[in-house]
Amino acid sequence: MNPRAKIEKFLDTASRSRLMVYACVLGLIALALMTWSLFDQGWIPVMMAMSVGQGIGTLSFALFLVIVIIDLRQAEFRPSIAPLPPKPEDD
Amino acid sequence: MHVSPLSWIALTCALVAAVIMIYYLIYRPPLNGRVKALMMLAVGVLPIMTAMIGNLEGLQATEHQAFCGSCHTMDMHIADANDAESLSLAAIHSRTIKFGDKSCYVCHKDYGMFGYAMTKLGGMGHVYMFLSEYMWYDMEEALPKIHIARPFKNDNCMQCHSTTGRIWNGVADHNGLLEDLRTGTTSCASAGCHGYAHPFSKPDEETPSHAEAHSSVQNPSPEGT
Secondary structure, rough: OHHHHHHHHHHHOOOHHHHHHHHHHHHHHHHHHHHOOOOOHHHHHHHHHHHHHHHHHHHHHHHHHHHHHHHHHHHOOOOOOOOOOOOOOOO | OOOOHHHHHHHHHHHHHHHHHHHHHHOOOOOHHHHHHHHHHHHHHHHHHHHHHHHHHHHHOOOOOOHHHHOHHHHHHHHHHOOOOOHHHHHHOOEEEEOOHHHHHHHOOOOOOOHHHHHHHHHHHHHHHHHOOHHHHHHHHHOOOOOOOOOOOOHHHHHOOOOOOHHHHHHHHHHHHHHHHOOOOOOOOOOOOOOOOOOHHHOOOOOHHHHHHHHHHHOOOOOOO
16 A cells, blocks of 8 residues: 555544544643753753654644545535526426 | 743744644534634644744743843853943953943944844854753853854954044054954954953963953943044
8 A cells, every 4th residue: 555545544533523633732841841840951851842742742633634634534615606597498 | 031922922822722622622612614614723823823922922031131040051141241340351341331241242243244044044053052051050061161163253243333423533552453353363252452352261371451341340331443
């Protein structure tokens, strides 16, 4: 199976709520790391916040975007303007 | 610990985001449009604001002595810089308001066009050296091994001491070495001139005499230098 097919299969079968749970857990870890540096400005908290913290936060946001992509793939788009009614044919 | 108003904004954003995420984890509401908009706020907008403010505050924090001194190998450098009795270049400069709590950064930063980025890159090098080697040493082991990565640039001294002032040019040694000092051939912070900025770390090297150091303390001359 090529990578594109793998991704499509993942998007078709992935559980949105499970992805959201992962996104939330990663988001909480990222926030903890980022806020740590606001109180303790030694090199470890500052560097952790600006590298690991933001990396995990980006991953969390990426998972949320995956959920949005899944929704968009499954959405049924309807035209915003209703099609014109068929013209009554002249008898 | 100093928490700026900006940090409180970041903290508020983080708290609101955390509350929303914890709410989701506990109640698991169906992901309809409204919940997704809320989660966009919790996972995207608010953490990004926290990260941006965190970057700002973090980069500012890197300019303070407390950041440099958070590696144990810098303990003696910070202690000397803040010693009111010390006559080292680092201590003399740290006592002035232009340097003060940021004396490490003001002296060691790169003043070039991309100075800020280059200084931060240099700092990453320090982190690498600390993690790969120096963190395992105690102070006595580390001190003889600590050395500046590149020779200290006279350009940094010349940010304040322009070499054009009357008092500065009145010093015979300055006059004789003017071009060498401007081009950096002779270092201001070298043995025979003003001595090393952190002389305790080079006990065998020549440092300025007490008389010379006292005269520079008693007659601070920022104007005309």
